[in-house]
Amino acid sequence: GAGVSQTPSNKVTEKGKYVELRCDPISGHTALYWYRQSLGQGPEFLIYFQGTGAADDSGLPNDRFFAVRPEGSVSTLKIQRTERGDSAVYLCASSPNRQGLNTEAFFGQGTRLTVV
Amino acid sequence: DQQVKQNSPSLSVQEGRISILNCDYTNSMFDYFLWYKKYPAEGPTFLISISSIKDKNEDGRFTVFLNKSAKHLSLHIVPSQPGDSAVYFCAASGSNTGKLIFGQGTTLQVKP
Numbered sequence: 001g002a003g004v005s006q007t008p009s010n011k012v013t014e015k016g017k018y019v020e021l022r023c024d025p026i027s028g029h030t031a032l033y034w035y036r037q038s039l040g041q042g043p044e045f046l047i048y049f050q051g052t053g054a055a056d057d058s059g060l061p062n063d064r065f066f067a068v069r070p071e072g073s074v075s076t077l078k079i080q081r082t083e084r085g086d087s088a089v090y091l092c093a094s095s096p097n098r099q100g101l102n103t104e105a106f107f108g109q110g111t112r113l114t115v116v
Numbered sequence: 117d118q119q120v121k122q123n124s125p126s127l128s129v130q131e132g133r134i135s136i137l138n139c140d141y142t143n144s145m146f147d148y149f150l151w152y153k154k155y156p157a158e159g160p161t162f163l164i165s166i167s168s169i170k171d172k173n174e175d176g177r178f179t180v181f182l183n184k185s186a187k188h189l190s191l192h193i194v195p196s197q198p199g200d201s202a203v204y205f206c207a208a209s210g211s212n213t214g215k216l217i218f219g220q221g222t223t224l225q226v227k228p
């Protein structure tokens with residue numbers, strides 16, 4: 001497809017379990033972002049990849065959260081020992097942004113994570 | 117510390133009239149500003165942007181105004197249409213990373 005694809009669209013997991021959320025960015029986009037959106041709030045930045053490397057992971061809330069992008073395309077957000085407070089919509093976005101160029105990011109539909 | 121603020125949680129306007137959505141920011145390092153629209157169960161969709169070197173950008177029915185001295189931007193939609201009903205997010209970035217800081221959103225309802 002032409003847009004950013006996120007799978008699964010919904011995920012329900014038990015407290016303490018491990019989850020992986022996948023993002024397929026738009027082909028050719030070098031920049032990839034993960035955001036988290038809680039009810040009634042705007043998206044909150046988690047991590048930014050430029051190519052394969054995490055250029056900015058300052059938004060990751062703690063060491064239970066980790067993300068990878070090994071080949072510079074697909075990215076996986078990994079959450080260990082999930083807690084009920086992790087419940088949110090996790091959004092992925094990509095852009096052709098290269099250093100020095102401001103451009104808009106294109107978002108996927110999100111993965112709704114519910115920790116019970 | 118909320119660096120981007122949208123102080124109006126909701127706005128209701130009549131079809132055909134102007135909708136004005138407001139956004140304030142605190143970080144003077146922000147140099148690129150965007151508006152996104154979001155429908156339920158969908159990701160945010162880019163609407164319009166403005167660089168800090170400009171004070172206005174227009175695209176069809178949508179115009180964004182930037183007042184750097186007041187650290188304020190606004191989105192004007194004219195004429196408003198029922199299909200414009202959605203949540204609108206203001207976002208800002210700096211340092212050319214593309215990392216976006218979002219406001220809390222404003223829910224716009226356009227009544228037929």
